[in-house]
Amino acid sequence: MTLAHFLTIFISAVFVYNVILSRFLGLCSFIAISKQTKPALAMSLAVMFVTTMSSIITWLIYRFLLVPFNLEYLRTISFILVIATFVQFVEMVIRKISPPMYRFFGIYLPLITVNCAVLGVAVLNIDMFFINGKAVQGSFYYSAFQGICVGLGYTLAMLLMSGIRERLELCNVPKAVKDFPLGFVIAAIMSLSFLGFNGFKF
Amino acid sequence: MKRLFGEFLKGIIRENPTFVLLLGLCPTLAVSVTVINGIGMGIAATFVLLGSNIIIAMIKNTIPERVRIPCYIVVIATFVTITELLMKAYSPALNRALGIYVPLIVVNCIVLGRAEAYASKNSVKNSFLDGLGMGVGFTLALILISGIREFLGAGKLMGQTIVKGFEPAFVLGMPSGALLVIGLLLGFFNVLKNRKT
Amino acid sequence: MRDRLIVSVSPHLHKKESVSRIMWLVVASLIPAGAAGVFIFGMSALWAIILGVVSAIAAEAILQVCTKRKVSVFDGSAVITGLLLAYNLPPKVPFWLPIVGSFFAIAIGKQIFGGLGQNIFNPALAGRVFLMASWPKYMTTFIQPLNYDAVTSATPLAALKEGKLLEHISYLDLFLGKRGGCIGEVCILALILGAMFLLIRGYISWHIPTTYILTVGLFTFVFGPKGLFTGDWLFHILSGGLILGAFFMATDYVTSPLTYKGQIVFGIGCGLITAIIRLWGGYPEGASYAILMMNAATPIIDRFTRNRVYGAQ
Numbered sequence: 001m002t003l004a005h006f007l008t009i010f011i012s013a014v015f016v017y018n019v020i021l022s023r024f025l026g027l028c029s030f031i032a033i034s035k036q037t038k039p040a041l042a043m044s045l046a047v048m049f050v051t052t053m054s055s056i057i058t059w060l061i062y063r064f065l066l067v068p069f070n071l072e073y074l075r076t077i078s079f080i081l082v083i084a085t086f087v088q089f090v091e092m093v094i095r096k097i098s099p100p101m102y103r104f105f106g107i108y109l110p111l112i113t114v115n116c117a118v119l120g121v122a123v124l125n126i127d128m129f130f131i132n133g134k135a136v137q138g139s140f141y142y143s144a145f146q147g148i149c150v151g152l153g154y155t156l157a158m159l160l161m162s163g164i165r166e167r168l169e170l171c172n173v174p175k176a177v178k179d180f181p182l183g184f185v186i187a188a189i190m191s192l193s194f195l196g197f198n199g200f201k202f
Numbered sequence: 203m204k205r206l207f208g209e210f211l212k213g214i215i216r217e218n219p220t221f222v223l224l225l226g227l228c229p230t231l232a233v234s235v236t237v238i239n240g241i242g243m244g245i246a247a248t249f250v251l252l253g254s255n256i257i258i259a260m261i262k263n264t265i266p267e268r269v270r271i272p273c274y275i276v277v278i279a280t281f282v283t284i285t286e287l288l289m290k291a292y293s294p295a296l297n298r299a300l301g302i303y304v305p306l307i308v309v310n311c312i313v314l315g316r317a318e319a320y321a322s323k324n325s326v327k328n329s330f331l332d333g334l335g336m337g338v339g340f341t342l343a344l345i346l347i348s349g350i351r352e353f354l355g356a357g358k359l360m361g362q363t364i365v366k367g368f369e370p371a372f373v374l375g376m377p378s379g380a381l382l383v384i385g386l387l388l389g390f391f392n393v394l395k396n397r398k399t
Numbered sequence: 400m401r402d403r404l405i406v407s408v409s410p411h412l413h414k415k416e417s418v419s420r421i422m423w424l425v426v427a428s429l430i431p432a433g434a435a436g437v438f439i440f441g442m443s444a445l446w447a448i449i450l451g452v453v454s455a456i457a458a459e460a461i462l463q464v465c466t467k468r469k470v471s472v473f474d475g476s477a478v479i480t481g482l483l484l485a486y487n488l489p490p491k492v493p494f495w496l497p498i499v500g501s502f503f504a505i506a507i508g509k510q511i512f513g514g515l516g517q518n519i520f521n522p523a524l525a526g527r528v529f530l531m532a533s534w535p536k537y538m539t540t541f542i543q544p545l546n547y548d549a550v551t552s553a554t555p556l557a558a559l560k561e562g563k564l565l566e567h568i569s570y571l572d573l574f575l576g577k578r579g580g581c582i583g584e585v586c587i588l589a590l591i592l593g594a595m596f597l598l599i600r601g602y603i604s605w606h607i608p609t610t611y612i613l614t615v616g617l618f619t620f621v622f623g624p625k626g627l628f629t630g631d632w633l634f635h636i637l638s639g640g641l642i643l644g645a646f647f648m649a650t651d652y653v654t655s656p657l658t659y660k661g662q663i664v665f666g667i668g669c670g671l672i673t674a675i676i677r678l679w680g681g682y683p684e685g686a687s688y689a690i691l692m693m694n695a696a697t698p699i700i701d702r703f704t705r706n707r708v709y710g711a712q
Contacts, residue, residue, distance in 0.1 A: 024377040027227040028311045037702075076305050077279050084272040092268075110271050110318060111311055116228040119309055163698035164519050171517040174466060176392040177385075180224060184385030185511060189520050190695050191378040192528045196672070196688025199681015369493075371533035378532065382507070389511075 001138030006145055013149035016197040019117045020157040021190055026117035029108050030158065031183050039104060040162035041155070046090060048151025050112055051121050054083045055147025058122040059140055067133050079122045080113070087113040121150040161186065209328050213335025219312045220343035220384075221391060226312035230344060231380040233303050236352045237360050240344035242296045243303060246285050248337025250307050251316065253281035255333035258321040274317045275308070282308050312340060350383050351375065421602055422475035428593035429482050429647065435576055435586030439544045440490035444582045447497050448485040454501035455481030462510045476515050480504050483523035483648060486583020487640065487687065488530070489541045496537055500526040520694045521654050524687045531687075541579035552579040556639045556683040573637035584640040594646035603650040606662040607669075611645040612636055614670025615677075622678055641673065644686040654694045661697075661704040668693045 013019070020026050026047070033043045058079045066072050091109050095102045102109070112118065125143035129136050136142075164186055173182060219225045226247075233243045257277050265273045286304050289297040297304065307313065316336055321329040353359050355374025373379040437445045459477040463470045484500050504526030512518040531538045543552040553561070555568055555578055572578055576586030583590075597603045616632040623629030635641070649655060649669055656665050669689045676685025 024231055025228055027231065028225060031224060031227070076308065077283075080275055080279065080308055081272055084275045085269075088269065088271050107315060107319060111315065113271060113275070113309075113314065116306070116309055119306075159699060160695045163702060164695060167519070167698040167701075168512065168517070171513050173513045173517070174511065176396060177389040177511055178392075181385045181389035181392060182511065184381050184388065185507060186519065188378050188381035188385060189507070189525050189528075189691070191381060192373070192525070192532060193520075193688050193691035193695065195376075195378070195528065195532060196676050196682060196685050196692070197680060200679055369534060371499075372535065373529060373532035376532060 001141065005138070005142065009142060009146050010149050010152075012200070013146055014153040014156060015194075016200040018153045018157055018194055019120070019150045020154060021187070021194040022197070023117075023120065024191070025120040026115050026154055027187075028111060029115055030154075030161065031180060031187070032108055033105075034158050034161040034183070035165050035179070037159070037162040037166060039101075040158040042101060043105070043108070044151070044155035044158045046094070046109070047112055047115060047117065047154050048148065050083065050086055050090060050115075051118050051151045051154075052144065052147040054079075054086055054118055054122055055125055056140075056144050057082050057086070059125060059143045062126055062130070063135055063140075067130075072133065075123070075126065076119075080119060083118050083122070084113045117150060117154060121147055157190070160190065206327070206331060209331040210335040210338075213332065213337070213339040214342065215339070217336075218339040218343060219315075219336050220340055220347075221388060223312075223315070225315045226310045226340060227384075229303050229306055229310055230347065231377045231384075233300065234344055234348035234351055234380060235355070235375055236358075237345060237348045238296075239299055240348035241341065242293075242300055243307075244337070244341025244344045246289065246300070246304060247307050247310060247312065247340055248334070249285055250278065250281045250310075251313050251333040251337045251340075252330065253284070254278045254313055254317055255321040255329040256326055257281075258317045259324060259326040259329035262322045270322065271314075271318075274314060274322075278313050278317070279308050312336060347380070347383055347387070350387075351379060355379060419474040422479055424600070424602060425597065425647075426475055426478050426482065428596045429479070429486070429583070431589035431592050432583045432586055432643070433482065433486065435589040436486065436490070436582035439576050439585060440542060440582065443492075444490040446494065447488050447490065447492055447582060448482065450494060451485030451488070451497035451501050452478055452481035454498040455484070455505050458502045458505035459510065462506055463514075466510075468514065471515065474515070476509075477505060480509065480522045480526075483521075483583070484526045486643060487523060487527040487581050489538065489580075490582050491540070491542050492537050496530060496534065500530045503529045516653050518653055519698070520691055521648050521651050524648060524691050524694075527687050528691065541581075543579060544577045544585070554579045554639070554683065555634070556677065559634075559638075560677075560683040570633055570637060573634070578638075581640060581643075584643040587637055587642050590642045590646060594642075597646070603646070604659070604662065606659050607649050607655060607666040608645040610663050610666025611649055611670045611673075612641065614667050615641060615674050618671065618674035619678065622674075635674075635677065639677070639684040640686040644673075644690055645669075649690050649693070654697060656697050656700045656704065658701070658704045661700045664700055664704070665693050665697065668696065 017023055020030050029043060029047070034040045061078055061082065062075065066074060066078065087110060090112070094105070094109065125146055129139035129142050161183075165183065168182065177185070213219065217223060220227070220230055229243065233239050254274070254277050258274060282305060285307070286297070289304060316332060320332050324332070349359065351374045353364065355370050355372060357363055357368060357370040371379070374383065433448055437448070455477045456472045460470050460472050481501050484504050485497055488497060488500070504522040508520055508522030508525035509515070509518045541552055541554050543550045555573065568578060574587045576588070578585055594608070598605060616636050619635040620630040620632040621628060623631070649666070656662050672689035672692055673685045676682060676688060
C-alpha cells in the first residue's frame with residue numbers, strides 16, 4: 001500500500017481514464033448541468049460525495065456479506081439499492097439546506113442514482129481490488145480513494161465544460177446548435193483530446 | 203382515442219427520450235456501435251419500460267414518498283432480471299453481444315426518469331402507452347445513431363459490408379464519435395424544427 | 400498585439416494593422432516551414448499542403464454561404480487552418496485525408512462555434528486528432544527524409560518510445576529536418592525563422608512559447624531514462640511537433656488566455672502534458688493533445704486571472 005499506488009489511482013481516475021471524457025459515464029447530468037460554473041460545481045460536489053460514500057459502503061457489503069455467502073451475483077442489485085438510498089438521503093439534506101438549489105436540480109438529483117459513474121466506480125473497485133473474491137492488501141483504502149478520485153475527475157470535466165459554455169454564452173453561436181448540440185460537439189472534441197492519455201504506463 | 207394515441211406518439215418525436223429529453227445517453231453511446239445491438243437494446247429497454255411503468259402506476263399510491271426511488275429501482279431491477287433471463291434463454295447470441303449493458307438497463311435514465319416523471323402520477327393505461335412510445339422512440343433513435351456509426355465507422359450495416367473500397371473512420375466506433383454524431387443530429391433536427399416555424 | 404484590451408480615450412492613432420493583415424503575415428511566416436517540408440519529402444508533401452489549404456477555403460466558403468453569413472475566406476484564417484492541418488500530416492497520405500481533415504477543422508473546429516474568434520479549440524489540431532482517431536494507419540506512416548522513393552521510416556520520437564533510438568540522428572539533423580515526421584514540423588530552422596519574424600514584430604508574445612518549451616525541456620531533463628537529471632532535453636525540444644506547436648498553434652489568440660499570467664499558466668500546462676505523454680503515455684508525441692486540453696482550460700484560466708479594473712473593489 002504505497003504512495004505510488006495512490007498516485008497511480010489519482011492520475012488514472014482524474015486524467016488518464018477520466019470518468020466522463022474517457023469512460024463516458026455520467027453523461028446525462030454532465031450535458032444538462034454544465035451550463036454554468038456554480039451549479040456545475042454544486043452537482044460535482046454532490047456526485048463526489050455519493051461516489052465516495054457508496055464506494056465505501058458497497059465495498060463493505062461485498063466483502064462482508066456477498067463474498068462469504070457466495071452471493072456475488074447479487075452485486076448489481078445490492079449496489080444500486082445502496083446508491084439509491086444514499087441519493088435519497090442527499091436529496092433530503094439539500095432540500096433542507098437550500099430549497100432553490102433543490103428545485104434547480106429538478107429531476108437530475110434523483111438521477112444521480114442512475115449516474116453510470118456512481119455504479120461504475122463501485123463495480124470498478126470490485127474488479128480492480130478483489131482477486132477471485134479475496135480482497136487485495138489495502139483494497140478498502142484503494143476503493144475509497146478511487147471513489148474520491150472519480151468524483152474529482154467528474155469535477156474536472158464539469159469545470160472545464162462549464163467554463164467553455166459560459167464563454168460561449170457571450171458569442172453568437174448558430175441558432176441550430178445552441179446549447180445541447182454544441183455541448184455534445186465540445187464533449188466530443190474534449191474526449192478526442194483526452195485520447196492523448198491512452199496507453200498510459202507509469 | 204386520439205388522446206390515447208397521442209400519449210403513445212409523443213415518445214417518438216415530440217418527446218423522444220434520446221433527442222429531446224436527452225435521457226439514457228450512457229448506454230446509447232456504448233451500444234450504438236452496430237445496428238443489431240441498437241435494435242436489441244431498444245427492444246429490451248422497451249420491455250423493461252413497459253413493465254416498470256405499469257407496475258409503478260399500479261402501486262404508486264402505496265409507496266411512501268420518502269423511499270419512492272429505491273422502490274422504483276427494485277421494480278425496475280426485477281424486470282431487468284426477467285429480461286436478462288429471457289434473453290439468455292431465447293437469444294444467447296444477442297445477450298453476448300450486448301454484454302453488461304443488459305443489466306445496465308437498470309441505470310438507464312429513461313426508465314427511472316419516466317417512472318418518476320410520469321408513471322408515478324398517471325393512470326396504468328396512460329403509463330403503458332407512455333412506456334410503449336418512449337421505448338419505440340428510444341429504439342428508433344438507437345437505429346438512426348448506430349446506422350450512421352456502423353456505416354461510416356466500420357463500412358458495414360447489420361454486419362454486412364455495403365460499399366467496397368471506402369475507408370471507414372474508426373473514430374465513429376469510439377464514444378467520441380458517438381458524441382459527435384449525437385451533437386450533429388441534434389443540430390440537424392433543430393434546423394428542421396426552425397425551418398418549420 | 401502586446402495588449403489585448405486597450406481601454407483609453409480617443410483620439411487614437413490608426414495603424415495599418417488589421418486582423419486580416421496579421422493573419423496573412425502569419426501565413427507568410429509559415430511558408431518557410433512548408434517549403435522545407437516539400438524539399439525534404441517531395442511532391443506528395445506539396446499536394447497535401449495544396450489540398451489542405453484549398454479544402455479549408457472551400458469548406459469555409461460553402462458553410463458561410465449555406466448559413467447566410469458573410470463569406471470571409473479572404474481574411475486568411477482559413478488558409479492558416481489549412482496550412483497548419485497539412486503541416487501536421489505525414490508527407491505521404493491519401494489525397495482525401497487533408498480534404499476530410501480540413502473540412503472537419505473548419506466545420507467542427509471553427510464554424511460551428513460561430514466562426515472566427517469564437518472557437519474554443521485550435522481548429523487545425525481538432526482536425527488532426529480527428530484524423531488520428533479515424534485513420535491511425537495513415538497518420539502514423541512516415542517516410543525517410545530526402546529519399547523521394549518514399550521509403551517508410553519511424554520518427555525519432557516513435558523510435559524512442561519503442562526503446563530503440565535511431566542511429567546517426569544528430570542534433571543538427573533534427574534542427575535542419577533530416578528526419579521522419581510531419582510535413583511542417585521537421586525543419587526547426589525554417590520554423591524558427593518564421594517565429595522570429597512574428598515575435599520581433601510583436602504579433603505573438605514570448606510568454607507561451609518560452610514557458611511551453613522550457614517546461615518540456617526541464618521535465619524531460621529531470622525524468623530521464625537512466626534516472627533523475629539524465630534526460631536528453633535538447634533531443635526532446637528539437638523532436639516532434641513541439642516547436643511548430645509552441646510558436647504557431649499554442650499562441651493562437653482566440654484559443655489561449657488573455658492575460659500574460661494566464662498565458663504562462665497555459666504554457667506550463669501544455670509543457671507538462673506534452674512531456675508526460677511523451678515519457679509515459681502510449682503515443683510518442685503529445686503536443687496536439689496537450690494544446691487541445693489547455694484550449695479547453697483557457698476559459699477557466701481567464702476567469703481566474705482577470706486583470707484588476709481600476710476603480711473596482
